[in-house]
Amino acid sequence: xxxxxxxxWALHCCAILAGLPEGRxxxxxxxxxxxxxxxxxxxxxxxxxxxxxxxxxxLGPSGGYRLAKTPSDINFLEIVEAxxxxxxxxxxxxxxxxxxxxxxxxxxxKPCAVARIMWEADxxxxxTLRRVRLSDLVGTLSEEVPADIWRSTFEWVLxxxx
Amino acid sequence: xxxxxxxxWALHCCAILAGLPEGRxxxxxxxxxxxxxxxxxxxxxxxxxxxxxxxxxxLGPSGGYRLAKTPSDINFLEIVEAxxxxxxxxxxxxxxxxxxxxxxxxxxxKPCAVARIMWEADxxxxxTLRRVRLSDLVGTLSEEVPADIWRSTFEWVLxxxx
DNA sequence: GGTTTTCGGATATGATATGTCCTTAATTCC
DNA sequence: GGAATTAAGGACATATCATATCCGAAAACC
Numbered sequence: 407x408x409x410x411x412x413x414x415w416a417l418h419c420c421a422i423l424a425g426l427p428e429g430r431x432x433x434x435x436x437x438x439x440x441x442x443x444x445x446x447x448x449x450x451x452x453x454x455x456x457x458x459x460x461x462x463x464x465l466g467p468s469g470g471y472r473l474a475k476t477p478s479d480i481n482f483l484e485i486v487e488a489x490x491x492x493x494x495x496x497x498x499x500x501x502x503x504x505x506x507x508x509x510x511x512x513x514x515x516k517p518c519a520v521a522r523i524m525w526e527a528d529x530x531x532x533x534t535l536r537r538v539r540l541s542d543l544v545g546t547l548s549e550e551v552p553a554d555i556w557r558s559t560f561e562w563v564l565x566x567x568x
Numbered sequence: 569x570x571x572x573x574x575x576x577w578a579l580h581c582c583a584i585l586a587g588l589p590e591g592r593x594x595x596x597x598x599x600x601x602x603x604x605x606x607x608x609x610x611x612x613x614x615x616x617x618x619x620x621x622x623x624x625x626x627l628g629p630s631g632g633y634r635l636a637k638t639p640s641d642i643n644f645l646e647i648v649e650a651x652x653x654x655x656x657x658x659x660x661x662x663x664x665x666x667x668x669x670x671x672x673x674x675x676x677x678k679p680c681a682v683a684r685i686m687w688e689a690d691x692x693x694x695x696t697l698r699r700v701r702l703s704d705l706v707g708t709l710s711e712e713v714p715a716d717i718w719r720s721t722f723e724w725v726l727x728x729x730x
Numbered sequence: 731g732g733t734t735t736t737c738g739g740a741t742a743t744g745a746t747a748t749g750t751c752c753t754t755a756a757t758t759c760c
Numbered sequence: 761g762g763a764a765t766t767a768a769g770g771a772c773a774t775a776t777c778a779t780a781t782c783c784g785a786a787a788a789c790c
Contacts, residue, residue, distance in 0.1 A: 407571050409658050409686075410778065417682045418663055433735070442666025447780050453737065466788030467734045482685060495657075496571050501580055504604025507720040519708045520579045523644060524571075527696035534689035546681045558669040572747065595766065609749050615768065628757030629765045735788075741781080748775075758765075 412451035412489045415443055417543070419452065420485055423461065424477040424544045425560055426567075431463075433470035436566040440559070451489050458488035468567065477544055483535035495531075496524035574613035574651045577605055579705070581614065582647055585623065586639040586706045587722055588729075593625075595632035598728040602721070613651050620650035630729065639706055645697035657693075658686035 419437050426432060434452055438445035452471055455461045460480060461471045473480065498521035502514070516522075548556060581599050588594060596614055600607035614633055617623045624636045635642065660683035664676070678684075710718060 407569050407652055407657050408655070408778095409569050411659075411661065412778090413658070413686075414661060414663065414682065417686075421682070431735095435735090440667060441663045443663065444780065446782075449736080450738095450780095456736085463736060464788070465735045465737095465786080467790075469735045469788065471736090482689075490569055493570070495569050496575070497573075499573065499576060501576065501603045501605065505602060505717070505721060507717055507724050509717075512717075516712060519705060519712060520576065520583070523697075523700050523705065524575075524579075527644075527693045530696040531689045531693040534692040535685075538685050543681060543685065550678060550681060555667070555669055555671075555674075559667060562669050570747095574747090593766095597766090606749060608751075611767075612749095612769090618767080625767055626757070627755080627766050627768095629759065631757065631766050633767090731790100733788100733790080735786100737786085738784095740783080742779100743781100744777100744779075746775100746777080748773100750771100750773075752769100752771080754768085754770105756766080756768105758763100760761105760763080 407495060409486070409490055412448075412454070413486055415441065415448055416451045416455055416485050416489050417482070419448075419471075420455070420460070420473070420480070420540055421543050421547060422559075422563060423471060423473050424540050426472060427564070429472070430564070430567050431468065431470035431472050432563055432567050436470070436563055439566075440563060454489040455485070458484065460484060460488055470567070473540075477541035478539050480540040481536050482538040482540070482543075483532055485540070486535055494525055494528045496521060496528060498524075569657060571648070571652055574609075574616070575648055577603065577610055578613045578617055578647050578651050579644070581610075581633075582617070582622070582635070582642070582702055583705050583709060584721075584725060585633060585635045586702050588634060589726070591634070592726070592729050593630065593632035593634050594725055594729050598632070598725055601728075602725060616651040617647070620646065622646060622650055632729070639703035640701050642702040643698050644700040644702070644705075645694055647702070648697055656687055656690045658683065658690060660686075 418441055422437065423432060434445055434449045438448045456463055459474055462474045463471055498518050500518060502518055580603055584599065584602065585594060596607055596611045600610045618625055621636055622642060623633045625633055660680050662680060664680055
């Protein structure tokens with residue numbers, strides 16, 4: 407049970423987009439080169455963010471992506487679910503229904519007890535991600551990343567933002 | 569990010585094993601027929617449980633599997649990790665290291681902030697599973713499954729246990 | 731009009747989950 | 761002792777999905 411690498415890419419890209427000056431866009435090409443990622447494939451992750459209305463896009467030169475909301479209004483779960491999907495990690499195939507001792511046509515009143523427990527754990531995972539805002543990540547990064555690297559990184563991307 | 573179906577199978581099998589009389593074994597064949605699962609493939613899941621020392625085995629007729637510990641000494645996480653593995657759901661490829669603005673040979677003092685958040689969510693998932701004991705599942709099942717189905721199911725499997 | 735960009739479709743490839751088959755060794759039953 | 765049964769595990773086949781690349785269309789900018 408491993409998350410797509412696109413999840414990692416999307417989170418890092420959102421962190422960069424969160425630090426952009428108001429109104430500026432950043433292209434797939436710039437984000438791919440900054441992170442050393444395949445441009446065409448990263449594009450799919452960014453499209454997922456766009457479909458989830460987490461980012462806005464514009465075409466043409468100096469076009470690209472910017473956040474559609476303030477970093478404090480975006481949480482981790484939104485980003486993760488945008489590229490990974492909203493499906494639960496445990497899928498119940500209801501194998502209890504194959505029990506040969508069950509009367510024909512018997513109908514369960516509740517979902518399977520095994521599934522309920524697994525879904526509860528899934529919710530705990532989602533709750534944790536829901537409680538972390540993109541602005542929290544940006545705060546941590548600006549504390550931990552040395553100031554000169556942090557500053558020159560944004561100079562670097564802005565130079566490519568036209 | 570979907571768990572293997574073997575996780576579901578293993579959990580249901582453990583629930584049945586937990587209800588067996590002391591000292592009795594249940595074969596792969598019986599467990600597979602009870603749940604309507606492919607015998608050969610289910611065998612792989614049971615082997616995983618065996619390697620994790622959650623179940624004990626014996627060979628020959630009337631052989632098979634039984635729990636190696638009391639149901640209250642087995643939690644969900646042990647079973648899930650036995651078949652799914654202990655690897656975290658988020659793998660950090662450290663793409664921050666590709667940032668062209670980083671000085672050559674620069675070394676990070678901490679793991680990536682993105683990864684730390686994702687791992688925290690992973691821990692929340694594992695904590696939830698760790699807190700649920702196999703005996704809790706058995707308790708829920710014996711409450712919710714109609715008593716006659718519950719009883720005839722164990723008569724059915726015991727008939728196949730030799 | 732030419733360039734740059736997002737977006738989506740089509741396709742290829744590799745890894746992994748799923749499923750089957752077969753052999754070996756141990757145990758039980760007759 | 762011999763036959764039947766079982767777990768264990770290796771070999772193999774198949775299907776699904778993640779990863780990756782390429783292309784064409786439409787939109788924006790110069």
